[in-house]
Amino acid sequence: MQSFLRLFGRPTRFFLLLSLFITMTASAVAADNPTPTSQNTLSISGPFEFTSLDPSKNGYIYTRMQVLETLLGVDNQGHLIPELATKWQVSDDGLAWRFTLRKGVVFHDGQPLDANAVVKSLSIAMGKHGTLARAPISNIHAVSEDEVEIQLTRPYTLLGAVLANYANSILSPDSYGRKGNVLAMSGTGPYELFQYAPPHKLVVKQFAGYWGKKASIPFASYLTGHRAESRVLQARSGQADIVFGVDPASIPMLQRLPNVSVFDDALPRTIVLKLNSGYPSLNDVRARQALSLAINRRGIANAVLRSPGSQTEQLLPASFADWHLPNIKAPEQPVVKAQKLLASLGWHLNQDGVLERDGKPFELTLITYADRPELITVATAIQAQWARIGVKLKVNMSNSSAIPAGHQDGSLQVALMARNYGFVPDPLGVMLSDYGRTGGDWGAMNWNDESVDRDLATLQSVTDKKVRHQLAQHVAQVIYQDRPVIPVTFYKQHTAVNSRVKGFHFDPFERTFYLNDMVFVSR
Amino acid sequence: MKKIFFPRLFQLLSVIWGVGTLTFILMRALPGDMAYRIAASRYGQDNVSSDAADLVRQELNLDQGAVVTYFSWLKELLQGNLGRSLVSDEPVWQILQHMLGHSLLLASVALFLSFFIAIPLGLLGATFGKKVDQGIVVFSTTIRAMPVFVVGLIFILVFSIHWNWLPVAGFGSPEHIVLPALSLAFTLAAISNRVVRNAAIKAFYAPFYRFAQIKGLSSGRTFLRHGSRHIALPVVAFLGIQLVGMIEGIVMIESLFSWPGIGHGLAHAIFARDIPVIQGAALLMGILFVVLNTLVDLVCYRLDPRARRQA
Numbered sequence: 001m002q003s004f005l006r007l008f009g010r011p012t013r014f015f016l017l018l019s020l021f022i023t024m025t026a027s028a029v030a031a032d033n034p035t036p037t038s039q040n041t042l043s044i045s046g047p048f049e050f051t052s053l054d055p056s057k058n059g060y061i062y063t064r065m066q067v068l069e070t071l072l073g074v075d076n077q078g079h080l081i082p083e084l085a086t087k088w089q090v091s092d093d094g095l096a097w098r099f100t101l102r103k104g105v106v107f108h109d110g111q112p113l114d115a116n117a118v119v120k121s122l123s124i125a126m127g128k129h130g131t132l133a134r135a136p137i138s139n140i141h142a143v144s145e146d147e148v149e150i151q152l153t154r155p156y157t158l159l160g161a162v163l164a165n166y167a168n169s170i171l172s173p174d175s176y177g178r179k180g181n182v183l184a185m186s187g188t189g190p191y192e193l194f195q196y197a198p199p200h201k202l203v204v205k206q207f208a209g210y211w212g213k214k215a216s217i218p219f220a221s222y223l224t225g226h227r228a229e230s231r232v233l234q235a236r237s238g239q240a241d242i243v244f245g246v247d248p249a250s251i252p253m254l255q256r257l258p259n260v261s262v263f264d265d266a267l268p269r270t271i272v273l274k275l276n277s278g279y280p281s282l283n284d285v286r287a288r289q290a291l292s293l294a295i296n297r298r299g300i301a302n303a304v305l306r307s308p309g310s311q312t313e314q315l316l317p318a319s320f321a322d323w324h325l326p327n328i329k330a331p332e333q334p335v336v337k338a339q340k341l342l343a344s345l346g347w348h349l350n351q352d353g354v355l356e357r358d359g360k361p362f363e364l365t366l367i368t369y370a371d372r373p374e375l376i377t378v379a380t381a382i383q384a385q386w387a388r389i390g391v392k393l394k395v396n397m398s399n400s401s402a403i404p405a406g407h408q409d410g411s412l413q414v415a416l417m418a419r420n421y422g423f424v425p426d427p428l429g430v431m432l433s434d435y436g437r438t439g440g441d442w443g444a445m446n447w448n449d450e451s452v453d454r455d456l457a458t459l460q461s462v463t464d465k466k467v468r469h470q471l472a473q474h475v476a477q478v479i480y481q482d483r484p485v486i487p488v489t490f491y492k493q494h495t496a497v498n499s500r501v502k503g504f505h506f507d508p509f510e511r512t513f514y515l516n517d518m519v520f521v522s523r
Numbered sequence: 524m525k526k527i528f529f530p531r532l533f534q535l536l537s538v539i540w541g542v543g544t545l546t547f548i549l550m551r552a553l554p555g556d557m558a559y560r561i562a563a564s565r566y567g568q569d570n571v572s573s574d575a576a577d578l579v580r581q582e583l584n585l586d587q588g589a590v591v592t593y594f595s596w597l598k599e600l601l602q603g604n605l606g607r608s609l610v611s612d613e614p615v616w617q618i619l620q621h622m623l624g625h626s627l628l629l630a631s632v633a634l635f636l637s638f639f640i641a642i643p644l645g646l647l648g649a650t651f652g653k654k655v656d657q658g659i660v661v662f663s664t665t666i667r668a669m670p671v672f673v674v675g676l677i678f679i680l681v682f683s684i685h686w687n688w689l690p691v692a693g694f695g696s697p698e699h700i701v702l703p704a705l706s707l708a709f710t711l712a713a714i715s716n717r718v719v720r721n722a723a724i725k726a727f728y729a730p731f732y733r734f735a736q737i738k739g740l741s742s743g744r745t746f747l748r749h750g751s752r753h754i755a756l757p758v759v760a761f762l763g764i765q766l767v768g769m770i771e772g773i774v775m776i777e778s779l780f781s782w783p784g785i786g787h788g789l790a791h792a793i794f795a796r797d798i799p800v801i802q803g804a805a806l807l808m809g810i811l812f813v814v815l816n817t818l819v820d821l822v823c824y825r826l827d828p829r830a831r832r833q834a
Binding site: 045048049051052056057058060129130134167181197198199200201223224225226227229230233234236237238239240369371372398399400401402404405407408409420423433441442 | 555556559560562563564565566567568569570571572573574575576578608610611612613621672676679680683684687690691692693694695778779780781783787788791794
């Protein structure tokens, strides 16, 4: 080496050695601080944007990317499981819930998880829009360093499920600003935030200090792909390892590819028609039943959604046994029955093939939204199917907020939506807000049933499983008979997964992508 | 020079006020409740409700009159403050910086590439007879007749799917910009090559050009000395017009390629009724138009000795 260096003059030697030193230092730093590359990064593409670090707003993206965790988790059947709390006890009167925190948990910023951190996160979440704000909580306090107690003003069986919601994630105390706004994200998950480029790109890095199963893939990136065709092409080219929200029309093409598998997973999300039961042509239950009968659900499931078997007349799938009626059968000759029901209400076909009563045609306006691309195709299929019985349907594409806004100002007639009954992992949470006394923005409109209202209220305090089952079944039965909403199909999540990824599985409650269960296989 | 500069400065101030006011009026005139739109963008489709809308309304003081809101915006603007996003609560300036950086990069690369496509094509059409020219017309018409995202999709199919050379979408590395810039460049060049061609024909058949050839200059020297400047003038002037058209394309392209630019950001801000971001983005784009058009004028001024003589 020395003889080689002597070949050069002193300044050249100095620069050569300096360059060598810089290169070696840079390599050492690079080895210690790896950067995301296509080889070490699990690339995910999905349709949803994120604009904030606040868990009450976009927390779903951070729990899915496994940056944030909640006190309690949920298994695939909807049962509560330990997450940051290892156990929880409810007092006999149901007014106090005590949580014992997991030991040895550290936040990404190095601080240990303790009761004060949990109290701070939950207290901040209570002051924001979300599930915790609606819970009857009187006080959240630390009992000891690793115990937290939540006191309630009335028994509330939903609390465990509410705490599993993304908005109630636990962040390091230093993550918050003075007003409770999130300035930097430090959670407890197997991945920590590496790059935050809203609204499109998020990169997370494996966290070596994770308390549970450590991630094996060093980085994972999430890229918002607004256009369904662009996401499908990312799956096809191999640029994205996992593509969520594949549009049904692209499934056969993806299934033919040797390097891509398409997963179909059922979700507690249902495509539902919300009806204004106070609207003159919809205020009789027979009219709502006729509209339900006229829908060819099997056709929509097979041809439009390409999810055979997803057709349903109920809000929740069989996996939610409390809320699913086991003995519902598809009616025979439904269109004929629908026509008879409408005729019994005085509707008759005019010369244009449109139903008419007292000189007024049976016309409805349906609103739906673009966030989920299949809704507009389902809406147009329903438009064609209702036209066969003489109901004229106008379809308006809007923003999802048009549904609660239309509910509140009374202008809504019909809306098509993909309602997530697993938003709080216990469906009671959504059922309460949708079918309570005054109906709900995403549920019944101008429809009320006292027995449903009473049973939903009772379900919040009853813990006996048998009684809970009976009450939930009654609610499901009344909704099925009265049709304040018309379920069409269960929602299936279509996900394209590249063959280099092993260990993919889907969380029906959409809380996590299970990134730490995935590995890259060498090909 | 002053004749160009001062009217443009006045124009710039008028654009800032005009664009900001117009976007404010237009956004307020749109149907639908703003609070609901903002709530949907803030909390996501599963969590938007009338409670969320009420919270937004209260927090952002949306019930105060339009006039009060407008004047408080104007006051803030005079202090150089564009406000905060109604959806993310980030300072608008910070959001715009992030988006504008990406858009300017994309637009400049696209414009640069479009020159490399348009100039040779235009000169080919002007020089090599009717058949070549007709072929180029067919090519230009086909590209122009297609929506820009279809052009983008074709490029994705060829370069990303068939050859697997370039990524389909995303940003963060130089290879990510190639396809969106190329798609935009082709749609821009589809028209500008015709401008080059017309300007070239006009120059080639002009008496001064013929005279240069007759006096014995080589065709290369004739073109460089007497043709290029003459052709450049309408092409550079047309550039100012093309910048307006580019916005139309950039919204679609940014959406297709998940490129976090101002066009796409503006479209989403409109869906969300995020008025400060809309005003800020429109304002910035207005300023950019004036600045870029001034630059175009200055370049034309430098290129055209007649303009200097008149001044």
